[in-house]
Amino acid sequence: MRMTRIGAWALTGLCAACLPERPAGRRVEDRAARGTPKTVPGLLAVDWKDGTTRDQFNAEEGRFGIDVELASPWGEPFGLTVAKGVQITEDLLAKLRADPLVERAEPVYQYDALFVPDDPQYKLQWHMKQIGSETAWNWGSGEDVVVAVVDTGVSRLPDLAATKFVPGWDFVHGRADATDDHGHGSHVAGTVAQSTDNGTGVAGLAHRAAIMPLKVLDSSGAGKTTDIADAIRFATDHGAKVLNLSLGGAGYSGILADAVKYARSRGVFVACAAGNGFGPPVGYPAAYDGAFAVSAVRYDRALAPYSSFGPEVDIAAPGGDTSVDQNGDGAPDGVLQQTIGGEYKWFQGTSMATPHVAGAAALLAGAGVTRVEAIERILRSTAVELKDRERFGAGEVDAAAALKHVRLTGSLGRVVLAVLLAWVAWRLVRRREGRPVPLGWGMAAALLLASAGLFVLPLVGLGHPSGAALLSAPLPEWGRVLHGSRISSPLWLSAFLPFLMLGLSRARALAGVAAGLCLGWAAYMLHAAGTGWVDLAWIPGRTVEALWLAGNAFVSFVLGMIAMRPK
Amino acid sequence: MKAIGTLRHADIEGGVWLLVADDGRRWQLSPAPRGFSDGDRVDVDGDADAQAVSFQMAGPVLRVRSVRRV
Numbered sequence: 001m002r003m004t005r006i007g008a009w010a011l012t013g014l015c016a017a018c019l020p021e022r023p024a025g026r027r028v029e030d031r032a033a034r035g036t037p038k039t040v041p042g043l044l045a046v047d048w049k050d051g052t053t054r055d056q057f058n059a060e061e062g063r064f065g066i067d068v069e070l071a072s073p074w075g076e077p078f079g080l081t082v083a084k085g086v087q088i089t090e091d092l093l094a095k096l097r098a099d100p101l102v103e104r105a106e107p108v109y110q111y112d113a114l115f116v117p118d119d120p121q122y123k124l125q126w127h128m129k130q131i132g133s134e135t136a137w138n139w140g141s142g143e144d145v146v147v148a149v150v151d152t153g154v155s156r157l158p159d160l161a162a163t164k165f166v167p168g169w170d171f172v173h174g175r176a177d178a179t180d181d182h183g184h185g186s187h188v189a190g191t192v193a194q195s196t197d198n199g200t201g202v203a204g205l206a207h208r209a210a211i212m213p214l215k216v217l218d219s220s221g222a223g224k225t226t227d228i229a230d231a232i233r234f235a236t237d238h239g240a241k242v243l244n245l246s247l248g249g250a251g252y253s254g255i256l257a258d259a260v261k262y263a264r265s266r267g268v269f270v271a272c273a274a275g276n277g278f279g280p281p282v283g284y285p286a287a288y289d290g291a292f293a294v295s296a297v298r299y300d301r302a303l304a305p306y307s308s309f310g311p312e313v314d315i316a317a318p319g320g321d322t323s324v325d326q327n328g329d330g331a332p333d334g335v336l337q338q339t340i341g342g343e344y345k346w347f348q349g350t351s352m353a354t355p356h357v358a359g360a361a362a363l364l365a366g367a368g369v370t371r372v373e374a375i376e377r378i379l380r381s382t383a384v385e386l387k388d389r390e391r392f393g394a395g396e397v398d399a400a401a402a403l404k405h406v407r408l409t410g411s412l413g414r415v416v417l418a419v420l421l422a423w424v425a426w427r428l429v430r431r432r433e434g435r436p437v438p439l440g441w442g443m444a445a446a447l448l449l450a451s452a453g454l455f456v457l458p459l460v461g462l463g464h465p466s467g468a469a470l471l472s473a474p475l476p477e478w479g480r481v482l483h484g485s486r487i488s489s490p491l492w493l494s495a496f497l498p499f500l501m502l503g504l505s506r507a508r509a510l511a512g513v514a515a516g517l518c519l520g521w522a523a524y525m526l527h528a529a530g531t532g533w534v535d536l537a538w539i540p541g542r543t544v545e546a547l548w549l550a551g552n553a554f555v556s557f558v559l560g561m562i563a564m565r566p567k
Numbered sequence: 568m569k570a571i572g573t574l575r576h577a578d579i580e581g582g583v584w585l586l587v588a589d590d591g592r593r594w595q596l597s598p599a600p601r602g603f604s605d606g607d608r609v610d611v612d613g614d615a616d617a618q619a620v621s622f623q624m625a626g627p628v629l630r631v632r633s634v635r636r637v
């Protein structure tokens with residue numbers, strides 16, 4: 001038992017050692033640079049010395065002309081109170097702080113999110129906040145997911161300097177260099193993955209994704225269906241998980257329809273702009289089977305006047321309306337990104353809405369949802385419903401809700417499943433073979449790491465540092481995370497690694513850890529079989545994959561029981 | 568084909584020129600006409616290009632041969 005505890009501490013220590021650190025000087029600098037935090041108007045916090053009774057502070061409050069009450073029912077032992085409707089002055093604060101019963105007195109500050117990037121113009125990107133960017137970033141940022149931007153090309157702008165790129169192609173000029181000669185493609189790429197938290201300019205939604213620049217439109221914005229079809233196939237065959245097609249036309253092209261079908265059938269998410277036709281119909285390629293059609297909304301979530309719509313619309317996203325300033329930030333309500341020439345420009349259009357959805361899809365893929373049908377389903381089910389399906393599809397994309405659904409609800413489900421499996425295994429072993437190995441901390445830690453990972457890291461604000469992506473991912477996903485692959489490996493999602501871990505159980509002290517790993521792995525695979533979130537390489541079809549996962553989950557469960565046997 | 572109507576400049580996707588024809592149809596003009604302003608009454612000669620693809624996506628594309636004021 002003692003050894004099991006030591007094992008658990010060692011594991012925790014190892015995890016802590018692996019935690020990536022922000023540079024030490026950074027936090028101090030943050031405190032100074034960010035200046036006065038946002039306060040809640042009229043709300044004053046008074047922390048009385050511990051043990052101060054309600055009667056005591058009620059007697060004191062009159063001296064300051066305020067009416068304090070406990071901040072929460074749990075605050076009584078600590079004497080933490082708040083007063084509403086107070087005109088907070090330095091004078092009042094000084095008087096309160098001079099009172100021997102008062103420990104602290106300060107305005108109540110508003111903390112909005114766990115991660116707010118330091119890009120100075122991020123505050124003007126209402127379109128990011130509208131889809132829950134800050135909460136989403138705490139849960140993931142599209143780590144290594146390849147997003148192909150099929151457009152006018154993408155230039156390596158200063159605010160894309162820290163963004164990853166993979167090789168693309170210029171189909172207009174027939175060369176490897178897909179530099180943007182218009183600005184549209186770079187703006188779109190910025191919404192997907194503009195370098196973020198780099199102290200410069202603006203932010204991108206899936207800023208740890210990799211951009212594959214594919215140039216199919218010339219400097220006037222026009223392109224050929226053959227080039228676009230080739231680009232779609234190129235992206236599919238070169239590792240792209242998400243395609244962003246902020247382009248379209250009115251005419252049906254069988255070649256282009258086939259290319260979209262090709263990508264989608266190979267597990268690629270194809271985000272397409274519905275078009276800017278000021279009404280129906282939805283243009284092509286958005287209207288093809290397999291495309292995920294995106295209409296555009298404004299700050300007030302009304303359909304943007306230029307947006308095309310129709311029954312093919314799957315989802316809506318902020319495309320902006322530069323003719324209004326509904327949020328009162330003194331700037332037009334367009335989508336703000338950097339474009340060629342280094343300028344930051346407010347553009348509007350369904351082209352601008354589409355990369356918000358492509359980015360959200362990349363966030364999901366980065367969080368372990370590798371099956372395209374599951375990505376589409378989650379984006380739809382977590383969207384903010386806007387009633388009119390022809391205009392908005394399932395509603396406005398909500399990156400925060402989508403990611404929380406996967407990382408929080410999914411992880412909790414797997415942990416419950418893992419505990420359940422451990423309990424059943426323990427009972428079965430006890431009935432058949434006598435006293436199993438004890439259910440120690442080592443087993444609990446192993447169950448958690450294998451079934452869900454340290455998914456609590458984002459909840460305590462540690463979700464953003466880059467290594468957190470690995471630590472907060474369950475062990476069976478490490479293969480995909482480490483290799484940056486767009487699909488999951490059937491080797492990692494099998495009973496193979498649990499079988500190797502069974503070796504650990506030969507050491508008596510590690511038997512619980514081995515059992516926990518096997519059972520956690522089983523829980524992960526069972527959950528994956530049920531939800532259909534993972535797309536396994538080399539194994540065709542959802543049914544066969546589910547059978548593979550369920551079968552291997554069963555084998556891992558039996559391995560877990562073997563590890564638990566009395567020593 | 569020939570079409571008579573009103574020129575419109577829409578600030579979408581960085582700017583696009585449209586012809587709102589008198590028969591109610593709307594065309595996206597390519598290339599963009601030069602030396603005209605929003606609201607000009609014009610007579611456009613060009614070819615409808617059903618297969619055209621662009622990021623402006625503002626309607627069927629009319630490949631413009633000539634534009635003149637009416």
